[in-house]
Amino acid sequence: GAGVSQSPRYKVAKRGQDVALRCDPISGHVSLFWYQQALGQGPEFLTYFQNEAQLDKSGLPSDRFFAERPEGSVSTLKIQRTQQEDSAVYLCASSPGNVRIGELFFGEGSRLTVL
Amino acid sequence: GNSVTQMEGPVTLSEEAFLTINCTYTATGYPSLFWYVQYPGEGLQLLLKATKADDKGSNKGFEATYRKETTSFHLEKGSVQVSDSAVYFCALSEGNTGNQFYFGTGTSLTVIP
Numbered sequence: 376g377a378g379v380s381q382s383p384r385y386k387v388a389k390r391g392q393d394v395a396l397r398c399d400p401i402s403g404h405v406s407l408f409w410y411q412q413a414l415g416q417g418p419e420f421l422t423y424f425q426n427e428a429q430l431d432k433s434g435l436p437s438d439r440f441f442a443e444r445p446e447g448s449v450s451t452l453k454i455q456r457t458q459q460e461d462s463a464v465y466l467c468a469s470s471p472g473n474v475r476i477g478e479l480f481f482g483e484g485s486r487l488t489v490l
Numbered sequence: 491g492n493s494v495t496q497m498e499g500p501v502t503l504s505e506e507a508f509l510t511i512n513c514t515y516t517a518t519g520y521p522s523l524f525w526y527v528q529y530p531g532e533g534l535q536l537l538l539k540a541t542k543a544d545d546k547g548s549n550k551g552f553e554a555t556y557r558k559e560t561t562s563f564h565l566e567k568g569s570v571q572v573s574d575s576a577v578y579f580c581a582l583s584e585g586n587t588g589n590q591f592y593f594g595t596g597t598s599l600t601v602i603p
Contacts, residue, residue: 379533408591417494417579417593418534431590466534478524479591481533 377401379482381467387488388457396452396485400469408479409442409452410466418466424450457489492517496580496594503570503601511565511597513554513580521582523547523556523563526593528577537565537578570601 380399388394400407406425410418411434420434426447435442439458444450454461464486468479497512515521525537525547538547543558552567563580580594 410593415595417581417595418591420590420592423590434590468534478536478539479526479534481526481535483531483533 379467379469379480381482381485385486389490391456393455396465398450398467401480404469404471406470407450408468412464412466459489462489492584492592494580494582494592494594497597500598505601505603506569509567509570511578513563515561515582517584519584521584524581525554525565526579572601572603575601
């Protein structure tokens with residue numbers, strides 16, 4: 376498809392399980408972002424890639440969160456030993472270049488529920 | 491630090507009513523400002539943007555003016571439609587690469603016929 380694709384759309388995990396969320400950005404987009412959106416809140420920045428390089432991971436809440444984009448295209452956000460506070464919608468966005476004056480193209484998100 | 495504060499919702503309006511959603515920001519430099527919209531069942535999408543002071547962004551009948559003196563970027567529309575029902579997010583981007591967007595908490599708008 377032409378847009379940003381995320382999978383799975385919904386994930387239910389038991390506390391302590393590991394989860395992996397996938398993002399397929401728009402083809403050719405250099406920049407890729409992950410955001411976390413809690414219920415009733417705005418998206419909170421997690422991490423940013425430019426091609427395969429992870430240039431900013433300052434928003435990752437703990438060392439249980441890990442993101443990669445090994446070939447500069449598809450990205451995976453992995454959460455180890457999930458906790459209930461990890462329940463949120465995880466949004467992926469991509470952009471062709473410098474987002475200061477451009478725009479982010481968002482996927483529909485992956486809703487994670489940790490029981 | 492950088493932050494965005496926007497008017498809390500939910501907002502309910504009748505069709506053809508005037509809409510204002512307030513947004514103010516705090517930034518250490520000279521940010522770009524954005525409004526994103528999320529329609530039911532869809533991802534966030536850019537509605538409009540302004541990259542410097544006094545710029546006006548506009549799209550689909552919506553407008554917002556970048557006011558540096560009041561650090562505001564209020565969203566307005568003269569006559570809302572049922573199809574405008576959505577959640578609206580104010581956001582800013584700053585820095586040389588602008589790789590961090592700061593979003594407000596979102597304002598839910600429902601337009602009734």
